[in-house]
Amino acid sequence: MGPHLIFQRFYRWLKSRLRTVDATDTRYALAEACLIGILSAIAALILKQGVGWLGGKRVALANQFGAIWVLPLGGLILGSMAGWLIETLSPTATGGGMTQVKAALARYPVPLSLRVALVKLIGTILVLGGGLTLGRRAPTVHIGAALAAQLSSWVPTSPEHRRQMIAAGAAAGLAAGFTTPIAGVLFVIEELMRDVSGLTLETAIVASFTGAVVSQILQSSTFNFPSSLLDLPDIAFSASEIPFYLLLGILAGILGALFNRGLLLSVKIQKYLNLPLSWRIGLMGMASGLIIAILPPFFRDNTGLRIDLVQGELEWSRILLAFVAHFFLTILAYSANTPGGLFGPALVLGSALGYLVGDFEELLTGTGTETTYALAGMGAFFTAVVRVPVTAIVFVFELNTNFNIVLPLMVTCAVSYIVAESVSKGSLYEHMLKARGIYINEGATGQDFLSKLTASEVMQSQVETLSSDFTLDDVLQAMSASSHRGFPVLAEGQLVGIVTQTDLAKLKKVPGYTPLWEFMTRKPITVQAEASLSDVLYLLNRYQLSRLPVTEGHKLVGIITRTDIIRIEANQLQGDDTTINEVVPDPSYIAYQTRAPLVGVGRILLPLTNINTATSLFKISAAIAEQQNQEIECLQVIKIPKHSDPAQTTVITQQSRQLLQRAERLGRQHQISVHTQIRVAHDRAQAILDTIRERHINLIVLEWNPDKKTPGSVFGPVIDILIRRATCELVIVKLGKEKEAYPQTLDKDTTWLIPIAGGPNAKRAMELLPGLTQLYTRPRSPIIWLCQVFSPHKPTPDYQSLEAKAQQLKEQLERPVIPLPIRSQSVTDAIVHLAESESCDVVMLGVSKEGLLAQVMQGNIPKTIAQQVKSTMILVRGKLDN
Known part of the structure; x- marks a missing residue:
């Protein structure tokens, strides 16, 4: 058994242990976030060690055999290998990875998987070890997001949960790269998503924190130099230095915007040449190696050069040369879709620019703190390139943890952002996505209509169900009498399974008395009522289902099918935004x-x-x-x-x-x-x-209070609307006038009059009698009159049917039930006269929607009876069809 399979089984076991009812249980989500953070930190360590080992070998060979041969040749070979690997195994692993993660979070179908993570890891080690001047932090963001997507796919839950985990993986990747957990979360919010209305930030915070802590333990998050490097001395700020910080912000904004424009132009040129990826990266590696070989020897060691630039160990002329060389070499390397990032180069360029401005201030005034300018320059240039000023401020502060740097950072980052937006508007990653034909509307992210609707708004609340004590013969009879091909199975009102025609097709020579629970699907996949329609569609597709029970806890509240979703989509295409449930303009x-x-x-x-x-x-x-x-x-x-x-x-x-x-x-x-x-x-x-x-x-x-009359209504405006629109059962009660409270009215020997005329509503009214008759407190049994009005012109009324119903009701209630057939031309007059003559205390009617409203032109029988009878009236209307 391979490690991949072992880890997959462990992950499934972990989820099964943590899951209770909902697959996205908070405990599970947080445990998954911790796991994502750990894996991201391990990936960052492997990346660091791999780049360091391979880069060290390259420098050693260059010193031994000559840089003019080794560096170009090494860049060509390693770059071509990386390009071939990406083209062959995972084309999505190209570039820094930020555009892929941003598109995935915007719900574009961009592949993110374990394969992407592994190819990205190896490809980045090859190109950075080959000497291309790119960073390894953006790849860790891509790798973290890909690992998170893979974990979510092994035990699938919903698109929103997967999106949440990808965001957590991206945050963990950045935090593992720099040990900056707060900046990791802020970067996801400020750049990758911008709309976090559907995101639970707790998972991103936990993943980022875990990644940073584990990375620090493993010593994988250093910036290619000792972790104490950014604990620089003499960090200070005074108001007299504000003009120079403004200058630094302006320069960073202009140069950062030009850097982005150069990158985009180079990408267009590379796209126009249309060379294979292996050729592009190999040629760029060779060109970079050749340029570095020509430059002074201190350029050959990228790690050492970055240390010197950030620490200010070089003279201003060498810093300027390094800035210019890094500026163009980074553009050259990144334009070939090389698997490497811009975070590291942007910080190094910003640091170099800061030292130059600091040297300029010292030249003019004789004072100045170069280290402060270096840190402020980091944030300013990072802001100009990535356009995330808040993240940049927090990011550099977390690296240094010195409050004296906050004000310089705020000044330079704000100015840099304004200037950069003036020179070249928009984020670099947005422009690169548009170049690939992906347009992200930030204001509409996640606001598609499938995400707006919930299962309860689309489901069918009237569900045909089967009892768990049914047999195979009962199930076959139910299916033959219904148009549905599947039925939820209930036991004591709780959902315990589902049975479909597919389950029956699997049965061979099974006797008809076989219990349903032996062949039904137990513990079926369900969806909660508040789940979005996009989640429902995902589960239907993922498990190849045609229907999903909708539950609230273990209680079945409806069922949703593919047909329901197709109908909603068709309505959307026709410009009709209504669902099967009416949407109100003014919600309560x-x-x-x-x-x-x-x-x-x-x-x-x-x-x-x-x-x-x-x-x-x-x-x-x-x-x-x-x-x-x-x-x-x-x-x-x-x-x-x-x-x-x-x-x-x-x-x-x-x-x-x-x-x-x-x-x-x-x-x-x-x-x-x-x-x-x-x-x-x-x-x-x-x-x-x-x-x-x-x-x-x-x-x-x-x-219902008949004393409150409203012109134009039958029972009043509220009850009329509910009769017409409420899909559930209705029990309308008019309390008797003899007593103020209903229980006192029933707290005596009472007589109930139950007029019946057949139909489901009359049957439903009688089903409610056992419970309602429990209201009696006297030991003497009440008298129930079961009445049916027959036309006097009908020659042979069906008295036997009435007597049979009375006998059945008597056995059920264990109370006296008297059948009473009446011949009358007017149903209303007959019932009212009987109720008054027998002093009936309660009159209970089962009526339909039409019986309550559509008969108003004929005098509305139920309303007329209820108005004329002075005793308590109970009107029962069954459920409406959806």
Whole structure:
């Protein structure tokens, strides 16, 4: 077993140990970030040791056999080898790597993998060991990002998680290269992403910190010179030096902008020549070696030269020569898409420029601190090249940790940035991406419509499910009667598996009584309701699925299919931004909320408006919740004027909180989980619809007060909208007028009248009876009248069917149930007369959406009954189809 396979298995084991429900669990993400930091530090160490060993061999051979032969030949051979390796194994490993990482973070399909990291590592060692004047820190950023992408691909989760890990890898790579963890994170924010709205920075911080610490332990982060080098003496700043720091900033800005223009021009020329990569890098290596061989001997050792430039060990004439030579040699090397970076050269050039300005000040005034100018020059030139002033300031400060350098850095970096943007606008990496045909809109990064939508906004909330105690015959019968090819499997309301036609096709000569749990797919791949649609699509493609159950914890709240996503994409192409759930222009705002344990298989929404009837309505909801093992979500809506912003309007919530706290106490008495929330909204109905969608409500209990009349409405504007648009079940309650509170009305020997006319809603109304009848506190059983109105013109009414339903209900409730057939031309008159003559305390109707609204022209039977009957009315409307 190879090390690659061993590490992959270890990584999967680590994730399986840390994962609980969500694949992107915070503990797992932070553990992965630590691992990324460690690997980035190890890669930085290997890169440092490899470049140092190979570069040392090159210098030794040059001293032994003559620089004029060894340096050009070495640059040609090693550069050609690096180019061939990259062309053959991983073309993405070219250049410094910043453009690839930036494009990947902008969601462009740029390959990042272990292969890219290894090829980049070897290629960088070859070209830098061959004498090309580039840095190794940008490659460590690319390598860190590639390693992070590989880790994420071994145990895939989602595109956003992968993007987050790539950002963490980039930060860790820079931190491992320089031991600057803060600058590593800032560079990711300031240059590579700029939009961090979807990024969790904790992982980038952890990866950067780990990379810096491990790198320091391994001694792999030194700047090709002793780690104490930047602890330079005599760092000071005075106001009289400001003009010279301004001069330094201006020079750095101009020269940095010209440096970038030279790079871009050289890249265009190389692209025009259209030579193979191995030839390009080899020829540039040979040219660099030839130029260095002609220059004074101290140029042959890149490491020693950089030490001398940063420490100021050279005379000003040699510093100037080194600056000019490095300036053009770096452009020459980088233009061939050589695997090397600009961070090191930019810092060295900035240091040299700073010493020159410091020498100039000393020449004019006889005073000055050259070391301060050198450090300030580092930040200024780095800013002009990369256009990240904040990162540059923090970066150089972290290298030196002397507060005296902060003010000079701020002055020079700010001026350098302004001047550089005036001379040549835009980041070097942005221009190089555009040259490759990649245009990144910083303001729109990550804002595609698939990322804006969540699974709960697109899913089908009405799901056909199977019970885990089904047999194969039951499953075959369910599938033959349905158009769906797969069904979630529930056990006690919890998702335990999924069964598809593919599962059935695998069965051979299996008896029909085989339990479902033996052939279903257990622990299916699911997606959380708040997951973005891009994550859903990724999981569908990654695991070759056609549907994904949508869950909240272990509770199934919907299902999403490829067809749903295709429909959304088609709407987007047609300019229609709506989803299957209606999107509201003025969303409500949650001003207060409490959460109880998620222990129920469903959720009942109880909007509370009247403090006098709140307890009665809660007990009705609690009766249903106890019967069906559901939770209760209590809602208070505070209306505000249309011109006010719900999220910015100050409201008084004290009274609402007291009412919700009373509901929580009642929940504890009934041992029911009670969630509460206060919403601020322009429209009460819309706030309720928002809650239904966001909290995955199964049933809503609404109070109807017929005394509050609104012209043009049936039950009132709020209830009418909910009847029309709420997809969950509705239970509309009109409390009786005899008593102020519903429980007192039922706290006596009562009579219930249940008119039925067939259909699913009447059936659903009777299913709620077992729970509602538990509201009785007297030992004597209530009387239930099961009534059906027949037309007097019908010759043979089906009385037997009514009697059978009454007998079935009697056995279920263990209470007296009396069948009562009535012949009447008017259903309304018959029910109202019976309710009054028998002094019925509760009348319960099962009605459809059409029965509640579309019949208004015919007098609206349910509304008429509810208005004329003085007792308590309960109207039940089942779920609507999506």
